[in-house]
Amino acid sequence: MVRKSTDIRRDEIKSAVLNIIFREGLKSVSTSNIAREVGISEGSIFRHFRSKKEIILAIMDDVINDLIEPLRSIVLEDSPPRDRLYNYLCKTVTYLTDNKGITMLLFSEASYENDSEMMTKLNYIFNNQKQLVGKIVSDGIALGLWNELISVGDFSTLYMGIPITLNIEMILNRNAFERVNFCKRMFELILNTLNK
Amino acid sequence: MVRKSTDIRRDEIKSAVLNIIFREGLKSVSTSNIAREVGISEGSIFRHFRSKKEIILAIMDDVINDLIEPLRSIVLEDSPPRDRLYNYLCKTVTYLTDNKGITMLLFSEASYENDSEMMTKLNYIFNNQKQLVGKIVSDGIALGLWNELISVGDFSTLYMGIPITLNIEMILNRNAFERVNFCKRMFELILNTLNK
DNA sequence: TACTTTTGCAAGCAAATACTTACTTATGGT
DNA sequence: ACCATAAGTAAGTATTTGCTTGCAAAAGTA
Known part of the structure; x- marks a missing residue:
């Protein structure tokens, strides 16, 4: 009977x-x-999480820490809006392709449960991504770099x-998805909507 | 004991x-x-559908008939690409806002089941929407109206x-979603990426 | 060493799941 | 009027669900 600390088990359960x-x-x-995947008994799961729902919520908190907060840092950087927008998009794309299970979780859970x-958590994740990118655009317009007639919203x-489309494509194509320069190509496309 | 034909019951079950x-x-x-919502016994459902999965598949077929096929007609129309693109987008937006349950079904089912x-059906629905809009853009480029450097894909x-974002917003905000001129505003934004 | 806390497990729980069975009765065509 | 068929039901099926219980033993602490 191997015993590990709650901290370790919680991580093992989440990634399972x-x-x-x-x-x-x-x-x-x-x-x-979940128990079979981790290699423990079903009852043990409830030593580390109060309920199944709490596991899902903990995973969503990971997304906030590992994606939303880094995105916030990018927005606050002191570099040209164009560079920030590029880094912002690429950071998101990298995170989503590196964490495919999370992608599917966020996607389904809202309409399933x-x-x-x-x-509330999903709204937070979605709206923060949206508002933070809006901040970059506002900065760019304020600096006179981008078309002021564009609605930031x-x-x-x-x-x-x-x-979100990246999410869908990864779900529909499971393993198969792999597109080189996806973030760069998308970046150049949307940049056209901003230029004067 | 009221009795109705299978055709009617199938429709009732799907909308339930x-x-x-x-x-x-x-x-x-x-x-x-489902049985309670329709007002019949659980066993009766299996008079009209072989399995629960068959109900879902039948709903997806409805999407193909009621959305994808009309979209195909729009693409084949003999009008300017700009008009076709506008009608195409607005038809999609109207369908999605009028059929909110379908929206959520398409969204979750892929990653859930x-x-x-x-x-296969979801891929068909997704890829057709994507390829049909690509056809309009190719036409516009061939006619010399739009920037030929744009990648249609x-x-x-x-x-x-x-x-897809419309889907997400409707799910996260449930009833609350209502945005005037959504399709028109989005149309004008993406048009910027096509213009020379 | 002794004692508390933490982590573990097997077994069991009620409730829910999709679906079947055996039987009844309404409806439409001849 | 008759009868085959289609549409209905109540009561079952086996299996799975999330979670609890009671007890054992490893690990941390004194």
Whole structure:
């Protein structure tokens, strides 16, 4: 009987969830399957998380720490808006392609569970991405670099389509997705909407 | 005991599924809940559909008939590419906002079930939307109206972001979503990427 | 060393799941 | 009026779900 600390087990459980989602879909994320994937008994899971829902919420918190906060730092950098926008998009693309299970989790969970706590977190993740990119655009317009007739809100909506479409394509093509320079090519396209 | 024909019951069952999804989320779509929503016994459902999965597949077929085929007609029209692109986008936006349950179904099902038959249909729905819009753009470039340096594939990817982001926003905000001129404003934004 | 805390497990829980069975009755065509 | 068929039901099926219980033993602490 090997024993590990809660900190380690919590990480193992969270990544077991993501592995199962990516391999077999959200439907297979049951407490018994999670236990098998980690290599512990089902009851042990409840030593480290109060409920299954708490596992999902913990994963969403990871997204906030590992994606949203770094994105916030990029926005606050003291570099040209064009560079910040490029880094912002590429950081997002990298994160999503490196964490495919998370992609699918965020995607399904909202319409599957309809749980208010989860919805709040998902809203936070979505709206922050959107508003932060809007900040970069506002800066660019204020500096006279970009077209001041562009609606920042509309641009942000169009921008959000990029990571979300990437999500969909990864889900539909599972392993197969691999597009070179995806972020660079998308960046150049949307830049056309900003230029005067 | 009221009795109705299979044709009617199949429609009732399909829309019961969509209503439940929109009200309570995909998780609540169980055969017992569907039966209650329609007002028949659980066993009766299996008189009209072989399995629960067959209900979902039938709904996806409806999307192909009611959305994809009309979109195909728009692409084949003999009008300026600019007009066709506008009608294409607005038709999609209208369909999605009028059928909110479908939106959520298409979204979650892929990553939830991971069933190959469903994936095939979802791929069909997604790829057709993408390729058909690409056809309009190719026409516009061939006619010398739009920038021939634009990658049709990249533009189509960016375009797909619009309906998909609309989906996400509707899911996250449930009833609340209502944006005037959404399709017109998005149309004018992406048009900037095409112009010479 | 002794004692507390933490991590583990097997077994069991009620509730829910998709679907079947065996039987009844309404409807439409001859 | 008759009857085959289609549409209905209540009550079951086996399996899975998230989670709890009672107890054992490893690890940390004194």
